[in-house]
Amino acid sequence: MDSQLIAILASIMLQASPLIIAVCGETLSERAGVVNLSLDGTMLLSAMTGFVAGYLSGSLIVGFAAGAAVGAFFALIVAFGHLALRQSAVAVGFVLTLLGDSLSAFLGQDFTRLPGPKVPKLPIPILKDIPIVGPIFFNQDAMVYFALLLMAFCYWYIFKSRPGLELRSAGERPEAAFARGVPVRRLRYVYTVIGGALVGIAGAAYSLDVKIGWSEGATRGLGWIALAIVIFGGWSPLRGALGALMFGATKALATVLQRTFPEVSVVAFNALPWGLMILVLLAVSGKFTGRLIANAPPRLKRPLRQLLQVAPPAALGVELKEG
Amino acid sequence: MKGWAWLERIWPSVPILSALALTSLLLLAFGTSPVVAFGAIWEGVFSTPERMLTALAFWIPLLLSAAGLLVTFQAGLWNIGIEGQFILGALGASWVALSLHLPAPLQITLEILAGIAAGALWAGVAALLKRWGVHEIFGGLALNNLAIILTNYLIAGPWQPPEGGSFRGTVPFHEDAILPLLGSTRFSPLSLVLAAFAFGLVVLALRNSAWGLRLKALGRNPRSAFLLGVSSNREALLAMLFCGALAGLGGAVRVLSWFDSLRQSISGGIGYLALLVVMLAAFRLLWVPLVAFFFAAVLNGSITLQLRTQLHSSLGDILTGVMVLFVLLFGDPLRMRGLRKARKASLSADRPKADEATSPEES
Numbered sequence: 001m002d003s004q005l006i007a008i009l010a011s012i013m014l015q016a017s018p019l020i021i022a023v024c025g026e027t028l029s030e031r032a033g034v035v036n037l038s039l040d041g042t043m044l045l046s047a048m049t050g051f052v053a054g055y056l057s058g059s060l061i062v063g064f065a066a067g068a069a070v071g072a073f074f075a076l077i078v079a080f081g082h083l084a085l086r087q088s089a090v091a092v093g094f095v096l097t098l099l100g101d102s103l104s105a106f107l108g109q110d111f112t113r114l115p116g117p118k119v120p121k122l123p124i125p126i127l128k129d130i131p132i133v134g135p136i137f138f139n140q141d142a143m144v145y146f147a148l149l150l151m152a153f154c155y156w157y158i159f160k161s162r163p164g165l166e167l168r169s170a171g172e173r174p175e176a177a178f179a180r181g182v183p184v185r186r187l188r189y190v191y192t193v194i195g196g197a198l199v200g201i202a203g204a205a206y207s208l209d210v211k212i213g214w215s216e217g218a219t220r221g222l223g224w225i226a227l228a229i230v231i232f233g234g235w236s237p238l239r240g241a242l243g244a245l246m247f248g249a250t251k252a253l254a255t256v257l258q259r260t261f262p263e264v265s266v267v268a269f270n271a272l273p274w275g276l277m278i279l280v281l282l283a284v285s286g287k288f289t290g291r292l293i294a295n296a297p298p299r300l301k302r303p304l305r306q307l308l309q310v311a312p313p314a315a316l317g318v319e320l321k322e323g
Numbered sequence: 324m325k326g327w328a329w330l331e332r333i334w335p336s337v338p339i340l341s342a343l344a345l346t347s348l349l350l351l352a353f354g355t356s357p358v359v360a361f362g363a364i365w366e367g368v369f370s371t372p373e374r375m376l377t378a379l380a381f382w383i384p385l386l387l388s389a390a391g392l393l394v395t396f397q398a399g400l401w402n403i404g405i406e407g408q409f410i411l412g413a414l415g416a417s418w419v420a421l422s423l424h425l426p427a428p429l430q431i432t433l434e435i436l437a438g439i440a441a442g443a444l445w446a447g448v449a450a451l452l453k454r455w456g457v458h459e460i461f462g463g464l465a466l467n468n469l470a471i472i473l474t475n476y477l478i479a480g481p482w483q484p485p486e487g488g489s490f491r492g493t494v495p496f497h498e499d500a501i502l503p504l505l506g507s508t509r510f511s512p513l514s515l516v517l518a519a520f521a522f523g524l525v526v527l528a529l530r531n532s533a534w535g536l537r538l539k540a541l542g543r544n545p546r547s548a549f550l551l552g553v554s555s556n557r558e559a560l561l562a563m564l565f566c567g568a569l570a571g572l573g574g575a576v577r578v579l580s581w582f583d584s585l586r587q588s589i590s591g592g593i594g595y596l597a598l599l600v601v602m603l604a605a606f607r608l609l610w611v612p613l614v615a616f617f618f619a620a621v622l623n624g625s626i627t628l629q630l631r632t633q634l635h636s637s638l639g640d641i642l643t644g645v646m647v648l649f650v651l652l653f654g655d656p657l658r659m660r661g662l663r664k665a666r667k668a669s670l671s672a673d674r675p676k677a678d679e680a681t682s683p684e685e686s
Contacts (some may be wrong), residue, residue, distance in 0.1 A: 037460075081652050090401060090460070091602060095648045098595055102640035106349075109635040224464050231461070267476035274465040274472070278457065285456040 037093025041100020050204025071200020367627025404463020412574025442571015
């Protein structure tokens with residue numbers, strides 16, 4: 001494989017890593033039954049806060065911690081509004097989306113376009129020398145490794161561990177889980193806040209690693225992309241990570257195509273992610289796919305369904321009726 | 324129980340005042356006196372008749388969008404795509420404005436109709452996607468971004484000013500294409516008439532029509548609406564088209580009066596703002612115009628604030644956003660107290676012992 005292609009693939013991996021982190025975070029909250037719709041605002045505000053904290057303190061850890069704190073705080077507001085006050089999580093999340101956007105613009109106004117700290121490269125000895133795989137996955141920085149480990153850990157935790165079973169039960173059959181002694185309400189709080197903290201880390205990862213620095217609206221739109229990827233990923237961290245990588249690949253492809261066909265307007269390429277978002281959501285939850293599968297040969301039905309169709313946790317956004 | 328009555332009466336002001344207090348703290352942290360800042364906002368809106376008319380000119384498209392949202396919310400739909408519908412309305416009106424030159428009344432009628440049609444078209448796409456399984460939030464959001472990209476494409480491509488010009492806007496429309504304005508302001512009395520008519524139509528439709536009732540049934544309880552013979556697909560599509568038409572009208576008014584050409588940030592978030600307006604008004608019809616005016620005033624005043632204090636004008640968005648958040652969370656004392664009680668009751672029925680530790684604060 002030529003080195004240019006490998007360089008592109010490595011940059012796709014880097015670009016997709018924050019999305020993977022955000023998708024894992026949101027998958028955790030939604031698996032527990034709470035929709036945190038505030039991702040776009042959360043990521044903007046945590047990207048700004050993470051950068052400013054890192055810039056002022058000179059410490060990356062402080063930057064990421066600040067981003068995580070912002071994310072956890074926003075998620076706590078969503079959880080509190082939804083679980084304690086029984087307000088629509090969508091309404092609270094949407095207001096926070098807008099609020100995070102304007103807060104990041106206001107609070108970050110004196111910190112735009114400054115050079116800041118960057119997560120350093122951390123090649124892993126031996127592994128980095130594996131042909132092809134090495135440069136793509138193991139010649140990266142700590143944030144990328146964190147994203148990959150997080151993806152694997154979340155998958156194992158949600159689907160293979162005992163606490164993960166309780167987490168899923170809170171999102172699938174809360175009444176039954178409650179009757180079995182699972183503290184549904186508490187779990188929903190905990191996972192929403194942890195998920196929010198991860199989204200905050202993802203925001204900080206943009207301003208401290210992928211695209212250093214802060215400018216108004218720097219990550220605008222990515223939170224919504226992450227929310228769509230959670231659906232595309234069928235609420236599984238692995239499939240979600242795949243979605244994030246595919247999104248990164250599409251963007252990289254657009255950049256390459258743009259260079260190859262300069263006569264095509266830039267606009268066509270900007271439209272790509274959003275057009276793709278509609279198509280992908282149509283494919284995984286649409287009625288077309290249902291019809292396609294119904295007409296498929298019987299032997300193909302099951303694999304096709306597993307591949308194409310996803311279903312949200314049964315009690316996503318549904319209140320727990322205690323007693 | 325009597326002791327609570329007065330509290331319940333003044334309670335609605337508590338979230339509002341808390342939002343003001345929080346914004347004041349933010350201002351203090353940035354070394355600006357809240358008195359000066361809010362004074363600047365006030366002056367920016369009310370100091371001269373021209374400025375008041377400017378706030379009104381901002382208010383009208385916002386009111387039109389919010390009126391449309393009342394319909395979709397009634398049907399239980401989250402029409403986040405309204406931002407794109409608004410933009411499409413502006414595009415439709417601009418298209419007529421740039422390609423035709425007719426006598427003013429005919430020209431303006433066609434522009435407005437094109438705006439309405441384009442807004443409804445974009446809403447129709449979102450409704451269709453919903454029918455095919457894409458939630459209206461995600462479909463609408465993608466369509467919003469596509470609308471922005473389409474605007475940029477038109478400005479940079481087919482509708483580019485002949486002299487090559489900037490990427491920021493088209494050539495100014497000819498005089499007959501712009502709504503008749505009052506004096507040197509951006510306020511058009513015709514748009515006020517249109518907005519009043521549209522809002523009246525929404526109130527009538529929601530309060531006094533069978534359609535409004537069907538939408539309500541659909542929004543409150545889709546299952547029983549279905550049993551009553553309400554076709555959710557049909558009503559949802561109609562509600563979306565209606566909302567899109569109003570948002571499109573708003574976009575047309577915006578581009579034909581506030582601006583005189585198509586600009587990149589033609590909406591500037593008015594659609595999203597309209598969602599906040601309806602939420603802050605807690606879906607009460609007659610509150611919507613008032614809340615919309617309050618928003619228009621704060622956001623217009625923030626521009627004066629930015630000019631005077633160098634503070635970012637997003638302060639206005641923060642104030643309104645925090646206000647909506649607090650009202651959503653704490654706006655209804657009955658709800659908060661009622662929930663507490665209901666939960667206690669259900670808990671004590673289940674687990675009498677666990678309840679004792681937390682009960683004394685009640686009653």
